[in-house]
Amino acid sequence: MGRMKGSGSEAAEGARTDPLVQLSLEQLRERTSMKWRTFPEDVLPLWVAEMDVPLAPAIVEALHTAIGLGDTGYPYGNAYAEAFAEFASERWRWDGLRVEHMAIVPDVMMGIVEVLRLITDPGDAVVVCSPVYPPFYAFVAHDAREVVEAPLGPDLRIDLATLQEAFVRARSHGRRAAFLMSNPHNPTGVVHTRKELEAIAELARRYDVRVVSDEIHAPLVLPGATFTPFLTVPGSENGFALTSASKAWNLAGLKAALAIAGVEAVKDLRLMPEEVSHGPSHLGVIAHTAAFLECGQWLDELLLGLDANRDLLGQLIEKHLPSVRYRPPQATYLAWLDCTRLRLHSDQQTGSPGVVSDMAGPAKMFLDEAKVALSSGHVFGSGGAGCVRLNFGTSPAILRQALSCMGRAARGL
Template sequence: MTDVSSDPTDVLRARTSEKWAEHPDDVLPLFVAEMDYPLADPIRRVLHEAIDRGDTGYVASANPLAGAFCGFAGRRWNWDLTDATVLSTADVSMGIVEILRAVTAPGDRVAITPPVYPPFFDLVAEAGASVTEVPLVDTGDGPRLDLDGLETAFAGGARAFVLCNPHNPLGLLHSRAELARVAELALAFNVRVISDEIHAPLTHPGATFVPYLSASTVARENGFALHSASKAWNIAGLKCALMVAEGEEPKSILAGLPVEVTWRTGQFGMLASTAAYREGEGWLDGARASIKANLDLLDELRREHLPDVSWRRPDAGYLAWLDFRGRGWGDDPAARILEQARVALSPGTGFGSGGSGWARINVACSPELLTEAVRRIAAIPPGPQRQ
């Protein structure tokens, strides 16, 4: 396992991507899903080698990415993709839109499960469909998929379901039994399931990620999975993701997508992702260890400085979902936190139903930055409590 820790602040502030460029220098950025860690050495090496040989053209139709991913999936999740179709595209969002266009008609309804990754709302609209919200439910053991609600949505005419697995912003992992039930319901009502699994490589030790397509034979027959190295290895700007199908009908749907869907893959993204899946697991495990340590730290800081802020510790990823309703800061605590503490979090209101009073924090940073951010937030006086 490679030791992975945050780059120094002066190096981070020289970055020009969204996380460190969006806000003035007095703001601590803990919002968008970028990590503050340096690139994994295998990725750095292949990119420099490509530049040295001027290898900056289009992605070749025959390239090693699919094989590299299938090997990684087998080692990491015991997921046998021997007979799967694995195609690349620019990013997971593009893959979702193109598959939705292929499996829905204009005006069809698509189920999503808020609070959930905000672009899902826009992706459904971009595909020409409309959103049906089926919010997560609290079962007593924490939030879970509302299987009864999904059955109602499917019976009411939803033609597709965009599943978030692991679920962003909660870092929630869905069980094999839940996913198998989703597949049964989808089969019963002729619904296609599109599973966004981008955070899967960041599953924490002791937790188990179940790929949707591995949950059951039925899941393979009606589902698609979207994967990318972008979140786990911090290479979102290189534009590369994978669309996976195992059943005959989903495979034929992928085969029928316009050729431009795969041509949009970034050459550097393909090279970097291949290196990540083939040689980047040591770095990944180091990053996961640093993220776990910061989640431990966040819980300690929360208990000490913000005891009225609750959370559910994520099982995957470096994003944590914080309940600020006990602070009395209204529907959008992130706005007050940015203004008064100069800390940027992701507003919970953007995640749909259940997001009011919440905010998402990114812990893939240095322990020092995380500590300073929590202390700044804690210095804001509580507001009036809701009646």
């Protein structure tokens, strides 16, 4: 069970200044995004990776200024890349990051697809560590690459022996191969250590596997852990990283991301089709630039709120769902809950990994009986059946209501 920090009293939460406590359920239900419109109004949505926060004031100001000027044309310039380089230097000591080693892409997943097209061909293999973010399966398979799984270990961390075996399978028959890594890992919230990343880079070099690191959750590393950008470890020079301000500042609807090449991969990045740069939104670029450049304090307050919610969630699970196993995540606002003791799943779960609309096992029960929408574990690939992913990037009040309803539903089994 998770770490405990006192009683998590509502009085203490009332004194919080983070963005998670600023919007009521009634205000949130006015939103028209996927999170708040997919399910009926009596459902509490704790599924898709969207937080229940207002925009950071500096982002609001930047967007209002652009709208007031009619500045809604095509993206231009290097401001986004420069802002990220400054943020990365200040937060992670990632110094020397060069603008010419970055390219703007529509969003992280589309950027991943474009990078994989640069370094693999149809029929080649892409290794993933399951359970993992469902679009890794869908986007890769739709682009005619084979997904090769390297399941996480029992501690939910990357198992190097298993990864090595996957690299061997991926490189069989002379195929090219890539390793699509989630760093930090989604859905487990694990933050890979520098030592782990160095070992991954060495292994990838040995088997001539190119690493593509999805680092969209990097700004959301919580107290107690330290983020290491993959491209800062020895051996990563031929790798890529993808990032944006989307998750940390709640900008999923304002499309813009960055593809970053290691020094040996710059030549590959230069082959990216010119039309890819037309995908991002100019307003998206403005918003993401403002986030990285001006919204560090807002992020710090958010991280404190997420840390408090992480602990509150552990307390609520212990109270309402004692049979559910919970490892507090080191990063993100996503919790991976092992509900296998509820015996609501089959190891041969119906549905396909990556089909995020599929509901099965405990997720279906909690939706039907508790009116709480969670992400169904089986769509995250091997190791996901019987689990759910819960988004705790919301108010403590909503968390309490959701876990109370989930507890009642579980007791009724």
